[in-house]
Amino acid sequence: MENREQIERIxxxxxxxxxxxxxxxxxxxxxxxxxxIMGQAVEVLGGFLDQKPMKAKxxxxxxxxxxxxxxxxxxxxxxxxxxxxxxxxxxxxxHTFLPGGDLILVKTGEEKGYTHLEIKDKHLVLVADTFxxxxxxxxxxxVQLLKEGRIKPKNIAFGNDN
Numbered sequence: 001m002e003n004r005e006q007i008e009r010i011x012x013x014x015x016x017x018x019x020x021x022x023x024x025x026x027x028x029x030x031x032x033x034x035x036x037i038m039g040q041a042v043e044v045l046g047g048f049l050d051q052k053p054m055k056a057k058x059x060x061x062x063x064x065x066x067x068x069x070x071x072x073x074x075x076x077x078x079x080x081x082x083x084x085x086x087x088x089x090x091x092x093x094x095h096t097f098l099p100g101g102d103l104i105l106v107k108t109g110e111e112k113g114y115t116h117l118e119i120k121d122k123h124l125v126l127v128a129d130t131f132x133x134x135x136x137x138x139x140x141x142x143v144q145l146l147k148e149g150r151i152k153p154k155n156i157a158f159g160n161d162n
Contacts, residue, residue, distance in 0.1 A: 006153035007146045010048065013158045014139045018044065026132055031107040032097055034128050038135060039090035042067045045138055047154075048146075054156060061086050071138035075117045079124065089126070 018041050025034040046063030047054050049070060061083055068080045079085050088102045099105050101123070106114050108129035114120065116130035145151045 003149075003153055006155060007143070009156060009158060010146060010153055011143050013156060014045075014143065017158075019136055019139060022132055022135065026108060026128060029107065031105055031128060032093070032099075035089065035099070035105050035126065035131075036093045036097060038128075038131055039064075039093050041135055042072070042138075043090055045071055045135075045142055048142055049151060051152070054154060060090070064090050067138065071141050072134055076134070079117065084124075088124070 022034070022037060022041060025037060043060055043064045046065070046067030047059070049066045050056075050059070050063065052059060064086045065080060065083065068076045068085060076085065084102075088100055092098065092100050104114065104120065104123045104125045106125060106127045108127070111127055114125045114127060116125060116127040118125045142151075146153050
């Protein structure tokens with residue numbers, strides 16, 4: 001498969017599976033499950049940044065960190081020092097559906113004095129719609145890096161060939 005076709009397939013995957021599905025969760029007004037899937041989506045984005053197969057084992061923390069560092073950046077990068085975001089958002093939420101005492105998860109429209117990525121009373125605040133929009137931008141950055149040839153596209157089994 002030619003690079004251009006691989007990039008188009010990845011872009012379609014990001015738009016339909018990652019962004020559209022996350023958008024449906026957001027539109028449904030879910031909070032916890034929305035954050036569970038968004039945490040996993042960060043890891044998926046990081047999977048496109050390395051040279052290993054997407055199904056490579058033991059890459060979760062590395063891929064999450066790579067996506068935070070290169071695609072989300074900014075405050076996310078600072079907050080993931082010592083794998084904080086990975087441990088509290090992706091790992092703990094994925095395995096227990098519980099954010100623990102370190103996170104405040106806020107549903108869209110219920111911000112009431114909370115700001116995304118602020119530390120409030122020793123808790124990190126995450127606002128669903130803001131995080132979703134940041135993931136949307138991260139997907140755009142990933143596609144741009146692919147189109148510029150700065151990262152190599154991966155073959156992914158998606159659509160009719162899985």
